[in-house]
Amino acid sequence: MNEQTAEQLAMVEMVRDFAATAMAPHTAAWDEEKHFPVDVLAQAGSLGMGGIYVGEEYGGSGLSRVDALLIFEELAAVDPTIAAYISIHNMVAWMIDAFGNQEQRAAWLPGITAMTELSSYCLSEPGVGSDAAAITTRAVRDGDHYVINGTKQFISGAGSSAWYLVMVRTADKGARGITAVVVPAEAQGLSFGANEKKMGWRAQPTRQVVFQDVRIPVGNRLGEEGDGFGIAMKGLNGGRVNIGACSLGGGRAALEKSIAYLKERQAFGGPLIEKQHLLFEIAQMATDLELSRTMLIRAAQALDSGAPDTVKLCAMAKLVATDAGFQVANQALQLHGGYGYLSEYGLEKLVRDLRVHQILEGSNEIMRLIIGRLAVER
Amino acid sequence: MIMKGQSMKIVVLIKQVPDTAEERTLVPATGWLDRDAADNVVDEINERALEVALRVKDADKSTEVVVLAMGPDEATKAIRKALSMGADSGIHVLDGGLAGSDAARTAAVLAAALRGTSADVILAGNESTDGRGGVVPAMIAEHLGLPLVGGLNAVELVGAAGSGKVSGERSGDSGSLQVTAALPAVVTVTERTAEARFPNFKGILTAKRKPVATLTLADLDVAVTVAHAVVVSHSERPAREAGRKIEDDGTAGTQLASYLFENRLV
Numbered sequence: 001m002n003e004q005t006a007e008q009l010a011m012v013e014m015v016r017d018f019a020a021t022a023m024a025p026h027t028a029a030w031d032e033e034k035h036f037p038v039d040v041l042a043q044a045g046s047l048g049m050g051g052i053y054v055g056e057e058y059g060g061s062g063l064s065r066v067d068a069l070l071i072f073e074e075l076a077a078v079d080p081t082i083a084a085y086i087s088i089h090n091m092v093a094w095m096i097d098a099f100g101n102q103e104q105r106a107a108w109l110p111g112i113t114a115m116t117e118l119s120s121y122c123l124s125e126p127g128v129g130s131d132a133a134a135i136t137t138r139a140v141r142d143g144d145h146y147v148i149n150g151t152k153q154f155i156s157g158a159g160s161s162a163w164y165l166v167m168v169r170t171a172d173k174g175a176r177g178i179t180a181v182v183v184p185a186e187a188q189g190l191s192f193g194a195n196e197k198k199m200g201w202r203a204q205p206t207r208q209v210v211f212q213d214v215r216i217p218v219g220n221r222l223g224e225e226g227d228g229f230g231i232a233m234k235g236l237n238g239g240r241v242n243i244g245a246c247s248l249g250g251g252r253a254a255l256e257k258s259i260a261y262l263k264e265r266q267a268f269g270g271p272l273i274e275k276q277h278l279l280f281e282i283a284q285m286a287t288d289l290e291l292s293r294t295m296l297i298r299a300a301q302a303l304d305s306g307a308p309d310t311v312k313l314c315a316m317a318k319l320v321a322t323d324a325g326f327q328v329a330n331q332a333l334q335l336h337g338g339y340g341y342l343s344e345y346g347l348e349k350l351v352r353d354l355r356v357h358q359i360l361e362g363s364n365e366i367m368r369l370i371i372g373r374l375a376v377e378r
Numbered sequence: 379m380i381m382k383g384q385s386m387k388i389v390v391l392i393k394q395v396p397d398t399a400e401e402r403t404l405v406p407a408t409g410w411l412d413r414d415a416a417d418n419v420v421d422e423i424n425e426r427a428l429e430v431a432l433r434v435k436d437a438d439k440s441t442e443v444v445v446l447a448m449g450p451d452e453a454t455k456a457i458r459k460a461l462s463m464g465a466d467s468g469i470h471v472l473d474g475g476l477a478g479s480d481a482a483r484t485a486a487v488l489a490a491a492l493r494g495t496s497a498d499v500i501l502a503g504n505e506s507t508d509g510r511g512g513v514v515p516a517m518i519a520e521h522l523g524l525p526l527v528g529g530l531n532a533v534e535l536v537g538a539a540g541s542g543k544v545s546g547e548r549s550g551d552s553g554s555l556q557v558t559a560a561l562p563a564v565v566t567v568t569e570r571t572a573e574a575r576f577p578n579f580k581g582i583l584t585a586k587r588k589p590v591a592t593l594t595l596a597d598l599d600v601a602v603t604v605a606h607a608v609v610v611s612h613s614e615r616p617a618r619e620a621g622r623k624i625e626d627d628g629t630a631g632t633q634l635a636s637y638l639f640e641n642r643l644v
Contacts, residue, residue, distance in 0.1 A: 006458075006586075007582055007583055007586070010458070010459070010462060010577070010585075011579060011582055014576050014578075014579075014582065017576060047577075047578040047579065048578045048579030049579075052579070061578075061579040062583075063579060
């Protein structure tokens with residue numbers, strides 16, 4: 001579809017080397033011990049991964065969304081959990097870069113792009129997920145401050161992050177009453193729930209973020225009151241492509257492991273790869289991943305060029321890639337037989353990690369809703 | 379020696395070699411390396427030498443780091459990698475007449491290329507992972523009349539032209555040596571020096587804007603000589619034979635001990 005440039009090849013090579021040395025030897029232990037490797041994230045930040053498509057002025061790398069896609073695929077081929085956290089962090093960094101004023105960008109971006117200060121995206125609430133326009137966390141203006149009360153749910157990085165980009169309600173006007181604010185970790189009244197026990201993504205913390213009379217300056221607001229829903233959705237367009245790339249990377253790792261295993265494993269008088277029905281499984285997995293890659297590149301190019309069908313392409317790419325990533329990983333586990341079920345072989349972790357990609361950044365049902373509405377409107 | 383300002387100039391010698399992670403082979407007809415058989419990368423030991431130079435530059439931004447490579451067209455890739463890691467500029471000695479050069483010729487050509495650079499330090503790996511001769515840096519030092527401070531596990535470079543010195547630790551068979559020499563000098567490092575950094579995205583993007591000078595033999599004051607060392611013949615490594623298996627019927631210990639004894643392994 002498009003040849004990679006010499007720079008893209010060099011970037012992919014660097015990310016692959018980084019993931020192989022700094023991440024690969026530890027991913028199983030991080031998963032088992034629920035260890036969030038903030039030191040490794042800072043190292044990733046020093047290499048430019050904290051603000052991949054953030055402008056260079058405040059420490060971003062100034063790369064394209066297509067470049068980001070390649071980077072997340074490589075990271076996720078080693079660990080979808082860490083790749084996905086970096087993708088969320090990049091979504092927040094971009095939102096601050098795109099919608100923040102000069103003063104806000106100068107204050108927040110240097111630490112965020114360096115990943116010495118991590119960030120979290122706070123939209124979902126205990127009672128509000130897919131129906132994001134219905135959020136109830138409220139910010140009330142009090143002079144030069146907002147006073148925030150409410151609870152955010154399923155927040156990646158919560159408790160470890162320095163900055164929380166929070167969607168709050170400033171008016172009872174549905175989606176138009178939502179405002180985006182940035183809350184520092186040290187704000188009075190901010191607290192965190194327990195680290196959730198979950199199926200996958202164990203190497204990054206997921207907690208509730210609780211706001212109890214949290215006062216922040218009005219200067220911490222991104223854009224104007226009422227802009228928040230649009231900002232949140234624009235962030236998610238890119239987030240969807242990135243999480244799709246994480247599924248692609250994880251799926252690719254599962255496919256590569258399967259090919260190696262079927263070549264080596266002997267049964268019924270020969271290597272399993274000689275069984276045509278298993279070869280056909282490999283063919284389907286490879287095709288599904290290539291289809292995902294194609295959709296993701298189209299969506300990333302749409303984001304880069306600001307194409308009018310960006311929302312649709314991002315939703316389609318997210319749907320296709322996250323379904324494919326999970327199915328490929330699950331099939332890879334099946335192809336490995338009993339060994340696939342053992343943690344040591346790394347397949348079951350891929351399945352656990354990739355499963356949630358079908359749920360978050362807008363569930364795949366919501367992707368169908370977006371695509372369907374866009375298809376029938378006019 | 380040319381006197382300059384306070385800043386130090388370091389030239390790092392880099393060599394493109396087949397990736398050690400892959401199967402490396404020779405071309406049967408010539409006995410030369412088959413460069414198409416494996417991915418070609420910057421030799422890891424050169425990356426460590428570059429890391430030593432870049433750390434000097436980290437501490438003093440005025441340090442100038444130049445990488446010098448002799449090799450075919452695609453050695454450009456190795457130079458770009460070094461530039462993306464932080465070197466300032468590159469010199470590529472590229473000439474079809476250099477194919478099949480032996481160590482002596484390589485050293486003569488590199489020394490000729492180095493004469494124009496007025497380097498305070500010439501840094502290299504102690505031996506490449508392909509040829510493993512380990513003699514080129516010493517030969518270069520001889521050509522240039524510079525001290526060779528070879529095989530250092532740790533390097534300290536201080537001062538600038540005229541007053542600088544290199545010191546470091548070298549492991550010997552019976553202990554370790556602390557060695558020091560005045561600059562300019564040729565310095566080589568072992569794989570025990572610091573691990574090389576990854577290039578960051580910014581480095582990768584700026585690498586293509588950094589200058590790379592290409593020199594041919596005509597640009598260098600060096601006599602055209604034939605290779606003195608040539609590959610006369612070579613053969614493939616014999617396939618490994620299966621080892622002897624000892625089944626434990628209660629006497630395995632005795633059998634093992636006598637095997638070791640018979641083969642003078644104990």
